[in-house]
Amino acid sequence: IHTHVNAAQSVTPGVARASRAMLAAGIRDVRNQGVLLKGVNTSTEQLLDLCFALQDEAGILPYYFYLCDMIPNAEHWRISVGEAQRLQHSIMGYLPGFATPRIVCDVPYVGKRWVHQLEEYDRERGISYWTKNYRTGIELSDPDALERRYEYYDPIQSLPAAGQAWWREHAGTEIEVAMLRANSAARASQQASALLVGSH
Structure with missing residues (x-):
């Protein structure tokens, strides 16, 4: 199961109970695919807080964080590829390898690519x-x-x-x-x- 959580504050006790119930029922993984939103989860501290909340409080594996798509009326949420590269580098080593999310860019006509690719x-x-x-x-x-x-x-x-x-x-x-x-x-x-x- 994939969740879509973008802020640590969204990992509520209800979310944790639901995730743990899915795992207890035999679902192999509950993973999170979020979107990087400027000012919400784009500092090292914000993203690490979110990843720790997902993993520790809810048993949800931080999996991917996408750069926000190039869509109308979303420029204020977007960060540059360079900022995303720095963010990926800055979270390395704080989380177990299996719980360190990949930051990816969904490039038009190409698909998902790690931001260093x-x-x-x-x-x-x-x-x-x-x-x-x-x-x-x-x-x-x-x-x-x-x-x-x-x-x-x-x-x-x-x-x-x-x-x-x-x-x-x-x-x-x-x-x-x-x-x-x-x-x-x-x-x-x-x-x-x-x-x-x-x-x-």
Whole structure:
């Protein structure tokens, strides 16, 4: 069973009773997949408090913490990939290995990646570049799926002044290019999917 707890205060006695009841009933694992939310669980102390509460009070294994997706109206919750990397490093050694969560980025068109698995990172502009090592069913006929680099963008407010200035000057152009790439990838995916469905 996967829970979705993002703050130590949410690990109430009721949550602990429910989790322990599941374990007592024979459920092998109760794991937590949370989301990193700026100011809620993004300091070393906040994340460790949450992990200890999950593990010690409720028997819930801290499993993954995702970077918040690049979605509208969520910028205030997001942290940069660099901040996530520092956070992953800062919690190492405090928890048993099996209870040390992985901090991951769910990169569009790539999927879950540990935050240290990026190929390249422009920290000033907040653009990280990722690759994938597998094809999904809809990419079987896409020869570039494993060669392509996929972008993930840090929140603007997390960037240094020079990076924020660059985005103010270039945002329209960069966004248009990113949209063209995304639309092209979506079309290729749809075409591959249609071919896959048509072959059955």
